Amino acid sequence: MSRSVKNLSESSVDCLTGQVIATFGRHYSVTTEVGVLSCVTRGKKTGIACGDQVECRVTALKQGVIETVKPRDSQFYRSDTFKEKIIAANVTQIILVVAAVPSFSEELVNRCLVAAESENINVLIVLNKADLIQPTQVAFDTLLLYQELGYTVLQLSAIQNAVILRPYLSNHLNVLVGQSGMGKSTLLNALIPEANRSTAAISLALDSGSHTTTYSQLYQLDKNSAIIDSPGFQEFGLNHIREENLAYGFVEFHPYIGHCKFSNCRHRSEPGCAVLAAQEEGKILRKRLDYYHKLLR
Numbered sequence: 001m002s003r004s005v006k007n008l009s010e011s012s013v014d015c016l017t018g019q020v021i022a023t024f025g026r027h028y029s030v031t032t033e034v035g036v037l038s039c040v041t042r043g044k045k046t047g048i049a050c051g052d053q054v055e056c057r058v059t060a061l062k063q064g065v066i067e068t069v070k071p072r073d074s075q076f077y078r079s080d081t082f083k084e085k086i087i088a089a090n091v092t093q094i095i096l097v098v099a100a101v102p103s104f105s106e107e108l109v110n111r112c113l114v115a116a117e118s119e120n121i122n123v124l125i126v127l128n129k130a131d132l133i134q135p136t137q138v139a140f141d142t143l144l145l146y147q148e149l150g151y152t153v154l155q156l157s158a159i160q161n162a163v164i165l166r167p168y169l170s171n172h173l174n175v176l177v178g179q180s181g182m183g184k185s186t187l188l189n190a191l192i193p194e195a196n197r198s199t200a201a202i203s204l205a206l207d208s209g210s211h212t213t214t215y216s217q218l219y220q221l222d223k224n225s226a227i228i229d230s231p232g233f234q235e236f237g238l239n240h241i242r243e244e245n246l247a248y249g250f251v252e253f254h255p256y257i258g259h260c261k262f263s264n265c266r267h268r269s270e271p272g273c274a275v276l277a278a279q280e281e282g283k284i285l286r287k288r289l290d291y292y293h294k295l296l297r
Helices: 005-009 106-118 133-148 162-169 184-191 243-249 274-280 286-296
Strands: 015-024 027-032 035-041 053-060 063-069 075-079 084-089 093-099 122-128 152-155 173-177 217-222 225-229
Touching: 015 035, 027 053, 027 063, 035 053, 075 106, 084 173, 093 106, 093 133, 093 162, 106 122, 106 133, 106 243, 106 286, 122 133, 122 184, 133 152, 152 162, 162 184, 173 184, 184 225, 243 286, 274 286
Parallel strands: 035 063, 093 122, 093 173, 122 152, 173 225
Antiparallel strands: 015 027, 015 053, 015 217, 027 035, 053 063, 075 084, 217 225
């Protein structure tokens, strides 16, 4: 027999399992069998993200407290020397949105890919604003490298044909990520009009976009598919990835890792390095090796 919100609100001992669908600082929206609860955490517990499965107790009508965060299948996050920011939890696919205008950072693309590979999360690169034909062609030429590495690169225009993205989202918990100004909110609004996410004009003079999304929110697409919209970023730290594991974030390095002369090889300039030899033979692009060395530093 189903339990009503009224009965649950009469006692703080009723425990429910739910999913975090929005984060607002230290407040969270959690969808449960009795509806959406506005929740806080006990004490100073933080680090809860959209997509988390949690156990919570109802404390009042439509209100609750999160008691436990269940173990995650994956977590996509960035970190610097001082703090880490969990972008989404339990996601199975990252939708990395880039555009030609304003220009995107190829280094940030590489950083996102390394973070995704470290959690074994699938990545789809979306080249938005394809209606800007000439700049988009230049941007696509840059992204050809990643397509050749096995990543899917999809060209579309959020204002013209966003619908072509829908089949790629099926049976995934997706998260939209990318720099500010890439058109993530416009793309989400085209896919889910009721989302009504704020958008803003870009600055051509500064070659940058405005930060319009201030909190993460999960939207259900169908029974087996959902998408999380997250705030844009201009930097993506990887301090949480240990130096010895960094090379695994570069998919073309995989066949050569473990075949170096020294077991602790970092693929800098060590003799007998299989990764460096592969680069000399043209099997690894110098550009990607340079990105790896920059991350090591």
